[in-house]
Amino acid sequence: MSDAVKGLEQIDPVAFRNALGSFITGVTIVTTCDPEGNFVGLTANSFNSVSLEPPMVLWSLGLNSGSLPAFRQAPWWAVHVLASEQEVLSGRFAKRGIDKFAGLEVSLGPGGIPLIDGCAARFICRTAFEYEGGDHAIFVGAVTAFERAQRAPLAFHQGRYARVLEPAAAVAPYAADDTKFGRHFLGHYLGRAHYELFNDIRREYRKRGLRGTDYTILTVLGIDDDCTLETLVARAARGGVEVAPRAVEDLELRGLLRLTDGRVHLTATGRQMVIELIAVAQASQARIEDRLAPGEIAMLRQLIERLIDTAPLTAEAAG
Ligand SMILES: Cc1cc2nc3c(=O)[nH]c(=O)nc-3n(C[C@H](O)[C@H](O)[C@H](O)COP(=O)(O)O)c2cc1C
Known part of the structure; x- marks a missing residue:
């Protein structure tokens, strides 16, 4: 064990988790299907970009996740970057032992993977690598297609959902006509x-x-x-x-x-x-x-x- 890894033994897991929570992330739902064609998916905020050329992304999956066997076998998966109004969906896909897809309209992607609508962005990926990452498995995917919509994203910070406020400069300035009442008041x-x-x-x-x-x-x-x-x-x-x-x-x-x-x-x-x-x-x-x-x-x-x-x-x- 390297010194750096040994040092981790002294780290308080709760404090570590809280410190990680300072890093604001988006929220995604990653979906795939198992060899029988059953839909599988979970909420994940470990998603990140890896490479632009070739286009690659990654995310990590807990080794105790019920979805692990399916993701290990499936060549295809889709990352859905959730929109701000999809918080309830995020909650549903973070639960275990329920039919997460019940009543949810999906379309089918490559390999029959379920695709959810209404997201801020969606990436279709083929597994390029799987790495060990402590108590998680790291999946790196080659992006074969993606879509983006003009929807505000859902954010996650300190264990809670959050919203992104448009920076003031990006909000269209109101014509502040001094001679009229208007939205600037x-x-x-x-x-x-x-x-x-x-x-x-x-x-x-x-x-x-x-x-x-x-x-x-x-x-x-x-x-x-x-x-x-x-x-x-x-x-x-x-x-x-x-x-x-x-x-x-x-x-x-x-x-x-x-x-x-x-x-x-x-x-x-x-x-x-x-x-x-x-x-x-x-x-x-x-x-x-x-x-x-x-x-x-x-x-x-x-x-x-x-x-x-x-x-x-x-x-x-x-x-
Ligand atoms: C905002 C949020 C982010 C999450 N991110 C991850 C993640 O990146 N990886 C992971 O394995 N679990 C993550 N989870 C937890 C899983 O969604 C949760 O354990 C889920 O029940 C796993 O489902 P499964 O056991 O059916 O696979 C996250 C949960 C939430 C609410």
Whole structure:
């Protein structure tokens, strides 16, 4: 054993794994088929480029992987570089003992290997070499064909999925016309997003004869159904809504809330309406979540939280 390899015995495997996790990678699914034609595949982030001429790539496969015998025998395999919205697929192909291809539409590549669609890139390879690599087998493939799509890639960092943000310079600059409101005003742009995302909910409360202010009052009480009028007004103001005492009285007349000793409560009818509006909000939220990958939603939340946390944002509040 060389000194360099002996040194490894002192290395704490968990610390080593964590240090490796500092290296950001993409995420791939490598597929092949066994001699009986059964589809085989797994999630792998050990993929890397090797050579441009001739075109070659590599990845490593754990010796305890159930897929090892198939990859050792198969002449062909395909590396799918996953797109950001394919996180769920990555999770599926990282599980053992399940039918990873169940319900998945695939086309067939050379040797009958399964090819998955919707990826950021795909490389068809023929095994050129297999090397020993400790507890992994290293497969080097000669690339015979590849495809690339304009899709944002899925990333992996410190044991978690991540997303790649376009460098600011690569994002098309917005025409910042000083004489017009436009997308370059973040507050303006966020307001536009809020308006779009609220379409379903707005339609629903209007159908019930409510206005935006009424909806805000009900949602504040839906969170805390026993607050003073002052607290209610202050909480609504945090969302940018001015609540006039008249609006509270109107809702009381409609039997949706009750004002007793300066405190505001929902009535049974008011509570029922809040529950129905929450159901519409949840359905609307599910539709929004369908359009974004879980990581993108998390990223959006983080950015919005940072914007809120960096308050006071306004010159008035700062002064
Ligand atoms: C992001 C990510 C990257 C992974 N990279 C590799 C890898 O490069 N090589 C490997 O053998 N396993 C890797 N795995 C683990 C395999 O996907 C996992 O062990 C899988 O269950 C193996 O399936 P099999 O036993 O059916 O072959 C990775 C898992 C995840 C979530």
